[in-house]
Structure formats: C-alpha cells, structure tokens
Amino acid sequence: MRQVTVGSSGLTLSRLCFGTFTLSPHLAHLPFEEALDLIRFAFLKGVTTFETGKDYQTRHLLRTALARGYEITIIDQASSYTYEEAEVHLAESLAIFEKDEADVFLLSDVRSPEDWLLREPAWRYLEEAKAMGLVKAIGISTASVEVSRQAIARPNLDILLTVFNVYGLGLTDGTLSELEEVLRQGKEWGKIIGATKPLAGGMLIRDHLSSALSFVFCHPLVDLVSVGMVRREEVENCLSYAERGPVDRPVISAPPLPLRLYILDRCDGCEACIPVCPTNALFLREGTAAVLEELCDACGKCGPVCPEDALFLVPDLRVRSSASEQ
Ligand code: SF4
Numbered sequence: 350m351r352q353v354t355v356g357s358s359g360l361t362l363s364r365l366c367f368g369t370f371t372l373s374p375h376l377a378h379l380p381f382e383e384a385l386d387l388i389r390f391a392f393l394k395g396v397t398t399f400e401t402g403k404d405y406q407t408r409h410l411l412r413t414a415l416a417r418g419y420e421i422t423i424i425d426q427a428s429s430y431t432y433e434e435a436e437v438h439l440a441e442s443l444a445i446f447e448k449d450e451a452d453v454f455l456l457s458d459v460r461s462p463e464d465w466l467l468r469e470p471a472w473r474y475l476e477e478a479k480a481m482g483l484v485k486a487i488g489i490s491t492a493s494v495e496v497s498r499q500a501i502a503r504p505n506l507d508i509l510l511t512v513f514n515v516y517g518l519g520l521t522d523g524t525l526s527e528l529e530e531v532l533r534q535g536k537e538w539g540k541i542i543g544a545t546k547p548l549a550g551g552m553l554i555r556d557h558l559s560s561a562l563s564f565v566f567c568h569p570l571v572d573l574v575s576v577g578m579v580r581r582e583e584v585e586n587c588l589s590y591a592e593r594g595p596v597d598r599p600v601i602s603a604p605p606l607p608l609r610l611y612i613l614d615r616c617d618g619c620e621a622c623i624p625v626c627p628t629n630a631l632f633l634r635e636g637t638a639a640v641l642e643e644l645c646d647a648c649g650k651c652g653p654v655c656p657e658d659a660l661f662l663v664p665d666l667r668v669r670s671s672a673s674e675q
C-alpha cells in the first residue's frame with residue numbers, strides 16, 4: 350500500500366483511508382464485532398489510516414482496534430468553534446484513544462470562509478496544541494473550494510481533507526477544476542491532500558463506481574482517499590485501485606447488494622432534494638425529508654443537492670441478514 354509521510358512529524362498515512370462514518374449507528378447498523386472484523390480485515394490488507402470524528406460514533410471501534418494491537422493512524426475531528434471547545438474536543442480524543450499525542454486532528458466541516466472566521470479561536474488552539482506536542486498534524490475538512498483555497502495558505506496546516514470526486518458533486522461552491530487548481534498550489538506548498546466523498550456519499554456507486562474510484566485513486570494531486578466501506582468486497586475493491594491504479598471494472602467478488610437511501614437527522618426540511626428525484630420517492634414528513642423505499646431506485650441524484658449533507662446511499666445490509674436467516 351502506498352504511504353505518504355506528513356512533513357517532519359514521522360506520521361505515515363496509507364493511500365486508502367477507511368472513512369468510518371458509514372459504520373456508525375446512523376448508517377450501516379453493523380454489529381460491533383462485525384464492524385471490528387471489517388476494520389481488522391482492512392488493516393491486515395494494508396490499510397493503516399482510519400478517519401473518525403466526534404459525531405461519527407465510531408471512535409469506540411477504533412479504540413478497541415488499538416487495544417487489540419492494530420497499529421493504525423487515526424484522523425479525528427470535531428466541529429469546534431471556540432478555543433475552549435477545541436481544547437475539550439482534543440482532550441476527549443486523547444482520552445478515548447489513551448494517547449498523549451493525537452495523530453491527526455481536524456476542524457471538521459468548515460462550511461464557508463465566514464464559518465472559518467467564526468472558528469478562528471478553535472484553529473488557534475489546534476496550532477498551539479501542535480506546538481505543545483499534543484497532536485502531530487492538524488488541518489480541516491471541508492466541501493468548499495474557497496475554504497480549501499484559504500486553508501492551503503495557512504502555514505501550520507498539514508492536511509486538507511476536501512470533498513473531491515469525478516463530477517465535483519457535493520462541493521458547496523466553485524468547480525472541480527477550480528478545486529484542482531487549489532490542490533495543485535497546496536501540493537507545491539507541501540500540504541497533504543485527502544479526498545473525501547469519492548463516491549459522493551454513495552451517489553456514484555450504482556452507475557459510476559469504476560470511473561469514480563479510478564479518478565480519485567489515480568489523481569496526481571491526491572495523497573489519500575477516505576472511503577466509507579461496509580463489506581470486505583468493498584475494501585478489496587478499493588485496494589485494487591489504491592495499489593494498482595485503474596482497473597477495467599470494479600473487482601467485487603460477490604454480487605453487489607442493493608443500495609438503500611439513508612436520511613440523517615441533520616435534514617432541515619429545505620425540500621431541495623424533492624424535485625430532483627425522478628421517481629418521486631422523496632417527500633416531506635413532519636418537517637424533514639422521507640423516502641418511499643419502494644420507489645427509490647438508488648439513482649443518486651438527490652444527494653448532491655442536499656446542503657446539509659444528509660443523504661447517503663449505502664449497501665442494504667438488511668438484504669444479507671434476511672438471506673442468511675433463511
Ligand atoms: S436515490 Fe434517486 S430515486 Fe432514490 S430518492 Fe434519491 S433521487 Fe430519488
């Protein structure tokens with residue numbers, strides 16, 4: 350597995366990073382031991398970097414993985430705003446993982462330049478924490494091109510984790526080519542570039558899996574790709590791209606499961622997704638979006654228009670459970 354080294358920190362990050370949000374109780378509903386088994390499987394295959402966050406509810410999984418001796422690097426994050434909040438959030442992370450120094454800690458989901466302005470005190474704390482030896486590398490995660498542009502100009506920022514996929518889906522401002530320009534500059538300035546949402550929250554799985562994975566894993570400006578995975582076949586599939594570059598078609602050794610649309614609690618009922626659904630599967634119920642599952646054909650058109658990032662397509666593990674019960 351290709352690795353990238355973060356500056357002089359001594360940290361190395363694997364090109365395929367396991368984004369654990371899909372393992373959270375919000376989405377996949379995998380039993381704890383099954384989720385842990387998937388993490389172990391990925392680790393034994395060479396995936397050493399795992400992304401989590403305060404709101405992911407997956408830190409306990411990674412803590413157990415560490416306790417079982419897996420030598421993994423953790424990218425953790427929190428949506429801190431004030432100096433004190435950031436201090437508490439990093440301290441929580443250190444306590445959960447029983448570390449004196451965190452590997453990577455990010456300000457998560459910086460939404461706009463205005464949002465980052467509000468979060469300056471939290472960023473200042475992260476800079477100080479790094480200087481104090483409480484964290485090896487710091488950065489932000491974002492879906493904004495403008496925020497990415499500002500991030501790479503920060504001398505103390507080590508890692509930029511940005512939404513990056515073949516169609517630029519999920520970017521809240523700017524275009525894919527504008528983002529590539531920013532990333533090119535970021536590379537020149539020595540920043541580590543991480544791509545998140547390579548499959549646009551699952552929206553590219555059904556029709557564009559191969560081209561979407563080829564794009565990010567073969568992109569010369571991308572150092573690591575964080576992918577949410579819920580099955581061993583998906584891990585192997587991503588590994589084939591991370592290690593070998595483009596492959597003709599996805600290497601999935603088992604028939605793909607049907608996809609299911611999940612709508613997270615963060616939906617604020619803006620209704621933007623409803624008119625884009627070609628099968629009229631979405632509607633508003635008690636102020637938030639709901640889906641008629643029998644109408645949803647997992648086309649992936651709704652996710653990219655959601656300003657709250659509340660829509661995800663993931664393999665429907667209920668299908669596998671009911672099959673194994675028979
Ligand atoms: S995935 Fe496609 S069919 Fe399903 S709700 Fe979204 S837009 Fe409609």
Ligand code: SF4
Pocket residue numbers: 612615616617618619620621622623637638654655656657658659660
């Ligand atoms: S676009 Fe997102 S926030 Fe708006 S109603 Fe749909 S799911 Fe909810």
